[in-house]
Amino acid sequence: MAELEIKAKAKCKSICPHFVAPDVVASAEYYRDVLGFKILSYFLDPPVFAVVARDDVVIHFGKSDNRALPSPSVSRRSVGIDAYIWVNDLDALYAELQGRAAKIIEPPTMRVYKCYELVVEDNFGFRLCFSLDTSSLPSLDLVDPNRNLIPVLK
Secondary structure: OOOOOOOOOOOOOOOOOEEEEOOHHHHHHHHHHOOOOEEEEEEOOOOOEEEEEEOOEEEEEEEOHHHOOOOOHHHOOOOOOOEEEEOOOHHHHHHHHHHOOOEEEEEEEEOOOOEEEEEEEOOOOOEEEEEEEOOOOOOEEEOOOOOOOOEEEO
């Protein structure tokens, strides 16, 4: 079957994860205090929705019905990720998050698909993967005394 050519006039610009949690205030405050986001807004009183942002990344939190437990991807898939976030300096972010006592699930690691990734878990079990695309870097050595794969520019 031939693929139809679609000429869209509207352009998709970004995506915003929406995490359902029993306490949107606790979620927003965790992202502010531990992950370095800003709280942009709460909705209703008591809050049932919250919005946080860091640079160009925005995340929404919605209050679960009947205080239902969150359902992060890892509860359904052992290597599940709930949000994949591109960054420009993974090592600086790693140092910052360590200083803020973030729950680091996996320290910076070079992947076979040429992304340098860091995985953290939030206070309700949602996992964020921060990634730096290294495919355009001129040359990489994979070096580290702890056998972690770390890009080193030549």
